[in-house]
Amino acid sequence: xxxxxxxxxxxxxxxxDKSRFDMKLVNPANKRKFSVIVVGSGLAGGSAAASxxxxxxxxxxxxxxxxxxxAHSIAAxxxxxxxxxxxxxxxxxYRLFYDTVKGGDFRAREYNVYRLAQNSVNIIDQCVAQxxxxxxxxxxxxxNRSFGGAQVSRTFYARGQTxxxxxxxxxxxxEAQVDAGSVKMYTRTxxxxxxxxxxxxxxxxxxxxxxxxxESHAADAVILATGGYGNVFYLSTNAKGSNCTAIWRAHKxxxxxxxxxxxxxHPTCIPVSGDYQSKLTLMSESxxxxxxxxxxxxxxxKRAPSQxxxxxxxxxxxRRYPSFGNLVPRDVASRAAKAVCDEGxxxxxxxxxxxxxxxxxxxxxxxxAIEERYGNLFEMYNRITGEDPYTAPMRIYPxxxxxxxxxxxxxxxxxxIPGMFVLGEANFSDHGANRLGASALMQGLSDGYFVIPYTxxxxxxxxxxxxxxxxxxxxxxxxxxxxxxxxxxxxxxxKRTVSSYHRELGKIMWDNCGMGRNAAGLSNAITxxxxxxxxxxxxxxVPGSGEDLNQQLENAGRVADFLELGELMCRDALHRNExxxxxxxxxxxxxxxxxxxxxxxxxxxxxxxxxGQDTEPILNxxxxxxxxxxxxxxxxx
Amino acid sequence: xxxxxxxxxxxxxxxxxAAAPGRMERYDAPNVSEDMSFLxxxxxxxxxxxxxxxxPIAFEHDCREGxxxxxxxxxxxxxxxxxxxxxxxxxxxxxxxxGEELFLEPWRATAFPxxxxxxxxxxxxxxxxxxxxxxxxxxxxxxxxNAISVPKEAADIAMDAAACIGCGACxxxxxxxxxxxxxxxxxxxxxxxxxxxAERSRRAxxxxxxxxxxxFGSCTNIGECxxxxxKQIPLEMIARMNRDHLxxxxxxxxxxxxxxx
Numbered sequence: 001x002x003x004x005x006x007x008x009x010x011x012x013x014x015x016x017d018k019s020r021f022d023m024k025l026v027n028p029a030n031k032r033k034f035s036v037i038v039v040g041s042g043l044a045g046g047s048a049a050a051s052x053x054x055x056x057x058x059x060x061x062x063x064x065x066x067x068x069x070x071a072h073s074i075a076a077x078x079x080x081x082x083x084x085x086x087x088x089x090x091x092x093x094y095r096l097f098y099d100t101v102k103g104g105d106f107r108a109r110e111y112n113v114y115r116l117a118q119n120s121v122n123i124i125d126q127c128v129a130q131x132x133x134x135x136x137x138x139x140x141x142x143x144n145r146s147f148g149g150a151q152v153s154r155t156f157y158a159r160g161q162t163x164x165x166x167x168x169x170x171x172x173x174x175e176a177q178v179d180a181g182s183v184k185m186y187t188r189t190x191x192x193x194x195x196x197x198x199x200x201x202x203x204x205x206x207x208x209x210x211x212x213x214x215e216s217h218a219a220d221a222v223i224l225a226t227g228g229y230g231n232v233f234y235l236s237t238n239a240k241g242s243n244c245t246a247i248w249r250a251h252k253x254x255x256x257x258x259x260x261x262x263x264x265x266h267p268t269c270i271p272v273s274g275d276y277q278s279k280l281t282l283m284s285e286s287x288x289x290x291x292x293x294x295x296x297x298x299x300x301x302k303r304a305p306s307q308x309x310x311x312x313x314x315x316x317x318x319r320r321y322p323s324f325g326n327l328v329p330r331d332v333a334s335r336a337a338k339a340v341c342d343e344g345x346x347x348x349x350x351x352x353x354x355x356x357x358x359x360x361x362x363x364x365x366x367x368x369a370i371e372e373r374y375g376n377l378f379e380m381y382n383r384i385t386g387e388d389p390y391t392a393p394m395r396i397y398p399x400x401x402x403x404x405x406x407x408x409x410x411x412x413x414x415x416x417i418p419g420m421f422v423l424g425e426a427n428f429s430d431h432g433a434n435r436l437g438a439s440a441l442m443q444g445l446s447d448g449y450f451v452i453p454y455t456x457x458x459x460x461x462x463x464x465x466x467x468x469x470x471x472x473x474x475x476x477x478x479x480x481x482x483x484x485x486x487x488x489x490x491x492x493x494x495k496r497t498v499s500s501y502h503r504e505l506g507k508i509m510w511d512n513c514g515m516g517r518n519a520a521g522l523s524n525a526i527t528x529x530x531x532x533x534x535x536x537x538x539x540x541x542v543p544g545s546g547e548d549l550n551q552q553l554e555n556a557g558r559v560a561d562f563l564e565l566g567e568l569m570c571r572d573a574l575h576r577n578e579x580x581x582x583x584x585x586x587x588x589x590x591x592x593x594x595x596x597x598x599x600x601x602x603x604x605x606x607x608x609x610x611x612g613q614d615t616e617p618i619l620n621x622x623x624x625x626x627x628x629x630x631x632x633x634x635x636x637x
Numbered sequence: 638x639x640x641x642x643x644x645x646x647x648x649x650x651x652x653x654x655a656a657a658p659g660r661m662e663r664y665d666a667p668n669v670s671e672d673m674s675f676l677x678x679x680x681x682x683x684x685x686x687x688x689x690x691x692x693p694i695a696f697e698h699d700c701r702e703g704x705x706x707x708x709x710x711x712x713x714x715x716x717x718x719x720x721x722x723x724x725x726x727x728x729x730x731x732x733x734x735x736g737e738e739l740f741l742e743p744w745r746a747t748a749f750p751x752x753x754x755x756x757x758x759x760x761x762x763x764x765x766x767x768x769x770x771x772x773x774x775x776x777x778x779x780x781x782x783n784a785i786s787v788p789k790e791a792a793d794i795a796m797d798a799a800a801c802i803g804c805g806a807c808x809x810x811x812x813x814x815x816x817x818x819x820x821x822x823x824x825x826x827x828x829x830x831x832x833x834x835a836e837r838s839r840r841a842x843x844x845x846x847x848x849x850x851x852x853f854g855s856c857t858n859i860g861e862c863x864x865x866x867x868k869q870i871p872l873e874m875i876a877r878m879n880r881d882h883l884x885x886x887x888x889x890x891x892x893x894x895x896x897x898x
Contacts, residue, residue: 543691
């Protein structure tokens with residue numbers, strides 16, 4: 001497989017302008033002759049479908065939820081970064097670019113990140129014009145806050161519901177195009193496979209989740225914006241429906257999957273309370289601005305937190321990282337929490353938790369100041385745990401939150417399958433090995449509003465695409481495979497439920513491919529996953545039929561794909577003999593327990609190529625160049 | 638301290654599809670931990686049903702954080718159950734007592750046909766938004782974000798309204814099955830901001846017209862919607878909608894007047 005990243009030449013500051021000029025255009029009158037499929041309706045998919053509809057393309061947009069407004073982008077709390085420098089505090093496009101490359105631990109593509117930083121300023125303008133109710137100063141100007149340890153205030157926000165408001169902006173723009181007739185929306189419809197004709201992506205096969213109908217859709221290009229795959233761990237902050245099916249089945253049709261093991265573990269989530277637990281809830285990172293993290297000094301200390309005197313507490317982040325303290329980046333904070341719990345010093349019923357204590361801040365600033373800043377989060381914590389964080393410290397623990405890996409794309413966001421583009425969290429391109437806070441929303445909207453409208457036109461204008469409709473034999477062949485797969489899952493009628501397999505897979509992944517990874521554990525995990533997958537296909541019980549609304553069947557297909565992706569993630573983690581960002585290999589750490597990168601041998605994106613069922617995948621490497629931000633060890637001491 | 642556990646009896650609306658008749662069925666929910674969410678309790682019941690060779694209960698859910706708006710059904714006649722300002726996915730079992738009997742039913746409204754069990758079709762909400770719940774602004778044509786200042790008070794009112802998650806509890810709670818709170822929230826959100834002024838009249842006219850096309854009932858200002866709303870959208874939003882609609886109906890010479898001016 002040849003990886004052509006199509007990075008433009010010349011200075012990075014002019015690269016995007018230059019490539020936009022070099023791209024071919026589709027004549028306005030011809031746009032309506034082209035049809036485009038967009039799978040996913042979150043920030044990336046929704047904004048892409050709306051913008052392409054506006055340009056005059058014939059767009060079909062698909063989501064598995066009952067409405068495009070439900071996409072999981074909606075759950076993002078904190079904010080969206082933009083290099084507006086409205087605060088006059090030294091921000092710039094270059095600084096946002098620099099921070100993102102460094103934060104990604106030098107495993108992202110510089111040219112993509114620079115473009116992302118450039119587009120960030122246009123995103124804010126666009127969203128404001130749509131009526132996104134960003135927080136404002138009394139004078140009427142946009143308000144900002146600092147986020148995730150950044151040294152400038154560049155984060156725009158709408159209370160604790162920034163993702164919701166940005167998504168509603170994109171959703172409303174999308175519905176306006178539905179009303180105008182340029183976008184046709186297919187809700188409760190799940191993509192189950194990709195159709196390739198003469199080497200180009202020309203359509204998809206879907207299942208109508210209400211009637212069970214398997215349907216074919218043809219187009220001139222296919223855009224996947226289906227989000228991340230964090231649910232491979234079963235427990236994560238992702239929505240229950242978030243899945244890898246669209247990208248995984250495209251991978252099996254020839255799209256390379258890059259850096260699958262790069263997952264982000266968020267340090268501040270509400271701990272697991274029992275084995276019925278269905279998902280984990282994030283408590284915004286902003287809490288670390290005023291909360292102090294600690295555990296008892298001695299293991300097995302079962303006293304209530306208020307009974308533990310100051311000198312018997314260990315504020316371990318402040319102790320280990322005196323200059324950043326509680327504000328160290330996500331990967332560092334998560335690993336430190338795991339370390340103290342591994343020592344037997346974790347708190348709560350399960351021992352897998354640390355305290356996030358607001359007592360000092362409440363004493364210093366008063367309860368009302370804390371209430372104003374975090375009232376809704378404290379309420380949410382109380383609703384879930386039944387405990388009052390104003391009088392007792394919160395208990396938090398790291399949880400899977402985001403996946404930096406995804407389908408490999410070139411600078412124009414096209415995958416290794418010509419005509420198939422991948423946007424947002426579903427691609428791998430911008431965050432390297434670790435994503436900074438408030439950057440996911442930025443990337444989704446940058447890809448959808450400001451990149452794909454240009455690069456898609458370039459593809460359509462520079463390729464000769466023969467007329468294709470769903471009567472082509474390739475559609476029939478893929479439809480048969482999809483039907484067979486559905487029938488097979490329904491026919492096993494074994495003894496175990498779908499979610500019991502999902503939970504078991506999640507535990508294997510969390511134990512071996514989570515916060516700390518090592519070669520022995522990963523090799524073992526690969527064997528365990530293969531065994532579990534084999535059992536799944538012989539003993540799963542999917543009740544009901546394929547001809548109506550069947551949530552168990554939907555889930556079975558997704559879990560079957562996670563059972564394959566999980567193995568690839570472990571293989572990727574096993575091959576990467578270094579620690580970087582969210583990927584921490586226990587064998588590669590400094591004496592002080594910090595991550596040790598190996599730039600000489602691993603400064604590349606690992607793009608895995610599917611080689612067939614139960615066959616080892618093929619590793620392709622895209623070397624990464626750092627001509628602007630020079631690789632250095634990250635230090636937060 | 639181990640969390641307390643309880644035994645509950647559920648009566649759940651079961652309906653195979655939109656055309657089939659439905660009925661209430663009784664299920665036991667034993668050993669429910671007080672730390673479970675309501676949907677986790679149903680997960681456990683469903684796992685048991687599957688193991689017993691029965692069809693699990695279909696219910697809608699996604700984020701389970703109270704923000705996506707997917708979930709929602711009636712618990713003992715109350716939309717999203719007994720806790721104020723809380724979606725069913727965020728409702729935890731510590732609010733129930735051992736031995737309680739719970740009746741679970743889907744949203745009931747002509748505009749929300751039942752698809753299966755507790756799952757209803759809320760596509761009418763999307764069509765209401767498509768009728769005018771947006772600001773038309775081409776991608777790339779926006780002025781600088783700070784070019785138009787928005788008074789903080791206006792931004793706050795807009796945000797209060799925009800917090801709506803589109804779950805449909807307001808419709809389910811309303812004796813008339815009206816969608817005035819949902820529609821009023823969007824009209825207020827955009828109508829309060831300077832960016833939403835150009836289309837303000839057209840928006841109010843078209844969205845309100847769509848309400849009747851979808852067969853939602855008329856609003857008679859009862860306020861059950863506000864009591865049921867998990868995001869506590871205030872009744873004021875309906876008043877704002879009525880003002881915008883009245884003014885638009887009085888002054889508009891737009892596409893809406895049939896028969897010409």
